[in-house]
Amino acid sequence: MRIxxxxxxGLWSALFAVxxxxxxxxxxxxxxxxxxxxxxxxxxxxxxxxxxxxVRNGSELFxxxxxxxxxxxxxxxxxxxxxxPSEFLGMLVAYLSWPHDVxxxxxxxxxxxRELTAAKSSSVAGMFFCLVKPPASLTGGTHFGxxxxxxxxxxxxxxx
Amino acid sequence: xxxxxxxxxxxTLFAAGIGVALLIMKGxxxxxxxxxxxxxxxxxxxxxxxLLWLGETFTSGIxxxxxxxxxxxxxxxxxWRTKQGRQAHFSLPRPKSTVEWILAGVLLLELFIIFVVCxxxxxxxxxxxxxxxxxxxAFLDSGVxxxxxxxxxxxxxxxxxxxxxxxxxxxxxxxxxxxPHQFWIKTIFPLFYIAGALLVxxxxxxxSGKPWLGLLAALxxxxxxxxxxxxxxxxxxxxxxxxxxxxxxxxxxxxxxLERNSPSALIAYASILTLIPWIKSEGIILWSLLAAMGxxxxxxxxxxxxxxxxxxxxxxxxxxxxxxxxxMHVVTASDFARPSFQLLRENLTRLGAIGGTAFxxxxxxxxxxxxxxxxxxxxxxxxxxxxxxRLLLAISVLGPIILYSLTYFFxxxxxxxxxxxxxxxxxxxxxxxxGWLAIGLALQLSAPKAQTGKLESKLD
Numbered sequence: 331m332r333i334x335x336x337x338x339x340g341l342w343s344a345l346f347a348v349x350x351x352x353x354x355x356x357x358x359x360x361x362x363x364x365x366x367x368x369x370x371x372x373x374x375x376x377x378x379x380x381x382x383x384x385v386r387n388g389s390e391l392f393x394x395x396x397x398x399x400x401x402x403x404x405x406x407x408x409x410x411x412x413x414x415p416s417e418f419l420g421m422l423v424a425y426l427s428w429p430h431d432v433x434x435x436x437x438x439x440x441x442x443x444r445e446l447t448a449a450k451s452s453s454v455a456g457m458f459f460c461l462v463k464p465p466a467s468l469t470g471g472t473h474f475g476x477x478x479x480x481x482x483x484x485x486x487x488x489x490x
Numbered sequence: 491x492x493x494x495x496x497x498x499x500x501x502t503l504f505a506a507g508i509g510v511a512l513l514i515m516k517g518x519x520x521x522x523x524x525x526x527x528x529x530x531x532x533x534x535x536x537x538x539x540x541l542l543w544l545g546e547t548f549t550s551g552i553x554x555x556x557x558x559x560x561x562x563x564x565x566x567x568x569x570w571r572t573k574q575g576r577q578a579h580f581s582l583p584r585p586k587s588t589v590e591w592i593l594a595g596v597l598l599l600e601l602f603i604i605f606v607v608c609x610x611x612x613x614x615x616x617x618x619x620x621x622x623x624x625x626x627x628a629f630l631d632s633g634v635x636x637x638x639x640x641x642x643x644x645x646x647x648x649x650x651x652x653x654x655x656x657x658x659x660x661x662x663x664x665x666x667x668x669x670p671h672q673f674w675i676k677t678i679f680p681l682f683y684i685a686g687a688l689l690v691x692x693x694x695x696x697x698s699g700k701p702w703l704g705l706l707a708a709l710x711x712x713x714x715x716x717x718x719x720x721x722x723x724x725x726x727x728x729x730x731x732x733x734x735x736x737x738x739x740x741x742x743x744x745x746x747x748l749e750r751n752s753p754s755a756l757i758a759y760a761s762i763l764t765l766i767p768w769i770k771s772e773g774i775i776l777w778s779l780l781a782a783m784g785x786x787x788x789x790x791x792x793x794x795x796x797x798x799x800x801x802x803x804x805x806x807x808x809x810x811x812x813x814x815x816x817x818m819h820v821v822t823a824s825d826f827a828r829p830s831f832q833l834l835r836e837n838l839t840r841l842g843a844i845g846g847t848a849f850x851x852x853x854x855x856x857x858x859x860x861x862x863x864x865x866x867x868x869x870x871x872x873x874x875x876x877x878x879x880r881l882l883l884a885i886s887v888l889g890p891i892i893l894y895s896l897t898y899f900f901x902x903x904x905x906x907x908x909x910x911x912x913x914x915x916x917x918x919x920x921x922x923x924x925g926w927l928a929i930g931l932a933l934q935l936s937a938p939k940a941q942t943g944k945l946e947s948k949l950d
Contacts, residue, residue: 360719432644
């Protein structure tokens with residue numbers, strides 16, 4: 331019985347020692363990184379927009395940008411199908427564009443023009459290009475930081 | 491003003507939760523204060539989110555907020571009166587030895603650190619774009635998640651079909667704060683963690699008879715790197731930790747019900763079981779497994795009927811949510827194909843790759859250290875013990891891992907292994923607290939015999 335107890339104790343002590351030795355190297359630095367704040371209503375979206383577009387206070391500025399778009403019209407968001415940051419930015423734009431209806435188009439450079447033509451419609455108020463370079467045929471785009479371009483209907487080459 | 495609103499939101503939520511907890515434990519003369527607080531949080535989340543969902547079908551705005559608040563307070567008052575009527579007393583379990591005092595002190599400090607760490611990070615990808623998005627849109631539409639959201643193909647990425655426990659808990663706090671607030675909303679996630687850690691301590695103590703084992707198991711949880719240092723853990727506002735806590739709680743009460751034949755443990759099991767599919771869609775798998783385990787316990791105890799009844803509310807909730815989604819014309823992201831035997835036969839060649847990817851994830855030390863090795867050793871201990879309780883605990887850990895892995899036979903992603911790599915770590919998190927419960931019981935060298943009476947006096 332005593333041998334069984336010491337074996338049990340030895341086994342679990344060894345397992346916990348290895349477990350902690352491997353964990354502390356990962357968990358320790360993770361706990362120490364970052365600091366609290368800012369205590370802001372748009373804490374997360376501002377942080378992501380700042381990282382991806384280098385725009386500070388981005389959520390509020392985005393709300394100002396979207397305010398001019400008629401509520402009943404929809405928005406098309408172009409993202410790069412092969413870029414995770416582009417897709418994330420597209421979803422972030424969709425998140426911030428409420429209550430507008432949105433459509434996210436995952437495009438590749440070769441097919442962008444075709445996708446653009448297919449997306450044009452009188453119900454579309456504008457198009458966002460997230461880490462995607464808009465085709466040269468589009469004019470009147472507004473840059474939102476370094477990674478988003480917004481092209482309102484007037485720049486889409488048709489009369490709604 | 492916003493902080494006052496936040497506190498009022500928490501107060502009403504806890505009032506509802508403590509009311510339900512006290513009603514469930516009305517047969518107990520002594521009420522463990524820590525257990526009541528943990529259950530108050532879990533039931534509060536369930537009650538508030540369900541009331542908001544049901545309430546929004548016929549009212550909105552301030553009327554909806556007032557209606558839910560009144561019902562929450564009423565539940566609290568009814569629960570309190572029941573407790574007073576039965577002359578039950580709250581008791582705070584105190585450490586009995588120096589080791590227990592040290593472990594309890596360090597655990598408290600650790601829980602505080604986890605709370606602070608959670609506030610240091612932004613909401614993660616899913617935390618923002620799957621969960622908080624629903625709370626935000628509902629708030630902007632007078633507390634009602636609009637039909638346009640469910641049917642919006644452009645927002646299918648946010649999984650409108652996912653259940654509303656977490657988003658509507660966030661919505662409740664938004665309604666009280668008067669605005670969506672991505673910083674303060676993060677406070678709900680460490681509360682799930684704290685409840686989970688304390689419940690691990692409680693169940694290990696209750697089932698092993700050794701409080702120091704419970705405290706040790708709870709203390710070691712954050713050393714699993716995926717819990718505290720990875721996207722998907724407690725810091726990013728996902729629903730996986732909350733789901734894991736609900737799973738642990740239902741499992742813990744089922745095991746307590748088996749050990750002690752206690753009606754209040756059975757009711758607690760049934761109540762928490764009902765809420766599991768309401769936390770996340772994957773909860774249906776956990777719910778099914780726990781329901782089946784409940785039936786095994788019922789057969790063993792020759793009282794199948796209460797366990798069959800225990801399944802019904804969850805069944806109603808699952809069906810009700812499905813019907814509601816259909817009525818809302820929900821657009822779903824198709825991560826999985828409709829399961830069929832033919833598809834299973836066609837995809838059987840995936841077996842090797844699925845097993846290999848699962849093994850690679852389980853042995854990924856940057857995510858788990860050697861946690862799953864500890865769990866494996868614990869399961870061997872549990873199986874050797876040859877007791878139904880320990881066998882069920884082993885099944886509760888292994889079952890979800892096997893079932894989750896099997897779902898990838900029906901993955902609709904172009905690369906099902908990429909699908910696994912991206913989602914399996916978070917699914918494994920669902921059984922992590924149950925894994926600690928298994929480890930805690932394995933640490934106890936021999937199975938306890940007839941300690942129940944002594945235990946109750948120690949713990950209740």
